[in-house]
Amino acid sequence: MMISLFGSFESGIIYALMALGVYLSFRVLDFPDLTVDGSFVTGAAVAALMIINGYSPLTATLAAVIAGFLAGCITGVLHTKGKINPLLSGILMMIALYSINLRIMGRPNIPLLNEETIFSKLTAFWQNLGLDSVFNPILGIFGATQLPRTWAVLIVMIFVTFTIKFLTDYFLKTETGLAIRATGDNKRMIRSFSANTDWLIILGIGISNAMVALSGSLIAQHGGFADVGMGIGMIIIGLASVIIGEALFGAKTIARATLAVIGGAIIYRIAVTFALRVDFLEAGDMKVITAVIVIAALVAPKILESRRDKKRRLRKREELTKRLAFENESGGVKSSAAP
């Protein structure tokens, strides 16, 4: 149990990068961008292909980020210059990327098991330092009998994800970032302040998919393979993370919202882990579990609120009846006093 929880933290923090990308398109730009399903795989495919061809994992990851950025930019161009509906331009790009990803990889699946990845390098470095013996006792306190293979992935990914979170927070406060936020908030207004909204949308969707591709390339290196189908439903997982995060941790400020998204991504992973431990559910049920989690996250807050509202009204009504009853008893005096 402890190990699978540890695993969900580990993958959650990697998927959090993808969720941050979805937050950028979906919430900040108000652009429901479905490119994500494709660009996630593009990131994985580019990184995997370069790694098996002997490039350093770092170069491969960087190339994946650039590929994702370009994919997002094309979606942006389709929408702004081609005047195609946002949803449709994302779907078109997603479909096109499926074939492109196959072309990049040359086959549907590239295993990376014996290749040098960012994580294998890190783990080796980490074990040289002997840091696991520092962290493992912590789990021991919680009564864990099995210990994780290494802490390297988790610790380094926390560092990477938070660095990107802080960069995102900063970027959204720069002059360009403010204009991107306004593009999602009130296009007409920001255009009247001399901002080229087309360009800002292209840039924003590009950055969003760069993050998604980064996440994809890291998932491939972590899991030890790139697969052409690994992106299916990714947008829903991203959305689930954003919605769960915002519902649980709030989204008052940008910094708070991005933190919530990271939290949401981890909690989503934990929820899936628990769901899969239910006897009659199996790995193939992942997608339906995701759908149910998203529906619950979308519907639950509304039900809770309307319940709260109903209670409030009921209370007010009772107060009124009580007051009226009270006035009726002593009310005879009141009405006769009035001329």
Place this chain on the structure above:
Amino acid sequence: MLHLKNVSITFNEGTPDEKKALQNINVELKKGDFLTVIGSNGAGKSTMMNSISGSLITDVGDIEINGKNVTHMPEYKRAAFIGRVFQDPMAGTAPSMTIEENLAMAFSRNKKRTLKLGVNKKRRQLFKEYLETLNLGLENRINAKVGLLSGGERQALSLLMATFTEPEILLLDEHTAALDPARAELITNLTDEIVSKFNLTTLMVTHNMQQALDLGNRLVMMDSGQIILDVEGEEKQKLTIEKLLQEFQRLRGKKMESDRAVLA
């Protein structure tokens, strides 16, 4: 400063719905001129304003701002030297962003947007000083989301955002029409104050005749896409609502239909 030369715009040309929204409009404004534009619904006031801002491209005719031909310049580029306030108080600000962030975006109007912070200490101080001139206490709420402000406050903020970078042209599109009388008066006074402070070349569309008479040094009346009356200076000072209505009847041979205009 602003020169419209033979500007015409026709909508739905060649169909039964054809509408000549602007017919051969010629207007020239000098630096510091404040022009008020009145006319009934469909007279072409908003079309004229949109052709200046670039939301609409003219069919024929040229538009020059400060000697530069901007006829084919896209809207967002023209916006570098045109300030605008819309009729809808919600239209001129970004509701989910804070007051200071909105001001920062307006501040970047005529500059390149970079990767520097939009709001820094120096700017925050500057923004506070500008907000103080509104006398609404907004300088104490710079971190409040603009969506929380009332319509009047939002419109005042829009006006400030449109003007404090001193654009070459200020376009006001019925910017008090959606407010209650007290708020409308507040915004009208602010407009007068700000326009004279920065000596802005201004074009204001209004349905409120009294406002059109009170503000500005020049007035044009439009009907069916044409300018039918153009008065300036002292002659404008002497105008009254009565005279305007009579003039309209004399020129057009019909009564002005907008009762909104008569009531005002």
